Amino acid sequence: MQQLGMGQAVNQALREEMTRDPDVFVAGEGVGVGIHDNPMFPTAGLIDAFGPERIRDTPVSEAAIAGLAVGASEAGLKPVVEIMFNPFFTLASDMIVNHAAKLRYLSGGKSSFPLVVRMKSGAGIGAGCQHSHNLEAWAAHCPGLKVVMPGTPADAKGLLKSAIRDPNPVIFIEDMLLYFAPGPVPDEEYLIPIGPADIKRPGKDVTVVTWSKMLGVAFKAAEQLAQEGVEMEIVDLRTLVPLDKETILNSVRKTGRLVVLHEATRTGGFAGEVAAVVMEGAFDSLKAPLRRVTGPDIPVPASPPLERFYIPDEQQLIAAIKEIM
């Protein structure tokens, strides 16, 4: 099997879908000719393969980029637009939140907006809080948007291909550090449906629900805990909206314990939603109070020791699990 970083996997998905469907186009800042010349990045080489008609470098204009996707998708094209960093979602958000998410509903179901907005996200790049800010819960809070946040290169590829074929607006969030963490990706073509969570590791003692880069943290903690006889079940959501409640509930019914792990800040974070789903649907199965392991309620600081403090790690996860074992 090929070993790819997440950026390369995204790149393959884009190439395959653009080859399959001439209506798919890519637009954003530096998606054609950029300030990086790195094969690990998602849009590397696309302009050579598909030309500037379909790989559109835009001015620094996030509202126009997102609006381009809204208008073009209504006309039947399949835009995949890039918002360079998750914090710049704010500049694009009117088009996404008030328009992409709502216009189909406002039309009484007559119009649809099959678009994908890709965003780079995550702490750990030393650039500070205007480049690192995980806002997935914002997007998830807007009915009409699907929200995908893969944790492995293989998932990223299969999910992005589904996102491009989906008749709805999809927010697709890629953690930048995963670009440089190669993993196996099937050689043959495949799709991964948007919606189902994936049990990345079965276990009987505690359920850890997580997504994106935190999947790696969960795996590290699981290894360590296994040596102490605690078997963690890792539920990788992959998709926040629609949310696979059944997989979460079934896992908690089995293990009786839940920890939700995400990098985003705590208050109003998506862990709260997962917790509420479990309290409503599997309260009787819980043997202990649930726990959240998340970033603290601060903007992401630039200085390395501060940024490390921000990012949840396996020791915090293990400590949270031990509290409820």
Added chain:
Amino acid sequence: MEIPLAKKMEMLRFLLLARRFEESLTELCKIEGKIPGMMILCTGQEAVGAGVCAALQPTDAIITNHRSHSHLLAKGADPNALMAEIFCKRTGCNKGKSGTLHLAVPEVNAPCTTTVVGGGPPIAVGRAFAQQYRKEQSVTVCFVGDGATNEGSFHEAVNLASVWHLPVIFVCENNMYAGAQRHEEHTKAENIADRAAGYAIPGVVVDGNDTLAVYRSAMEARARALAGEGPTLIEYKTYRWRGHGEADPQIYQPKEEIAAWQARCPIPKLRGDMLADGSISTEALKALEAQIDALVQEAIRFAEESPYPEPHEALEDVFA
């Protein structure tokens, strides 16, 4: 306009300081683990910061962007505190919260540096509104790149400043590129200054590598703002010698173009003018250069020897 000798000396000093400061950063950020994050420099563009800030008083404010080092130095920020922040140390001007990208130096009225492109202009409008509201004799300068003028926020801000006659100077540092895009690839108007017409304010094009011309144009815009005549958009034509950031391999910037602009370096121009008209002697120039060198060396020493913040300090400073 006769430019006082002391002003010329000030500008030369800040040109040299910004250049030495950033040349050192180019070298330092090659050392693995030395400086975290991105490194965005204005090498070759220093005349804009030096010339504009020389036209300002301490009570005037500047709002700057991701390419801020020369603006902040010229506004009087302490090189030690800037360098330490760039190194992400606790003694940095923002205690390691910012790093190089959002250096805030309210002590010298450079309170909000933003790396969100287009984030500055609306804030500058607010800062200038406060100056007008309190009837202060001061102005706010907003530094943006050419690319930033394609954000909606820029246009909303310039319009509001125009309608309310706010004492703000929009300084567009046109270094010919926004990321990998050349000016003509992102903007049809030949001059960014042409955009001023849409808001019925003066739009001025100035050679951004001619420090004295930069100074004069900023003085005029400031006088206009203080007279209650509202904002000016000044476009300084200049060039980015380095990549967008130090990690940028510059595949899209022709080598000959870089060389041609390096030949128009602002430093020899001002230095040459000052030597020619006798404003500075060769010896005094040598002494000044040595002094700047020592200043930068001291800033690096200070930054290197300073401690990192303690991890839990991350929790401080969120709320007042």
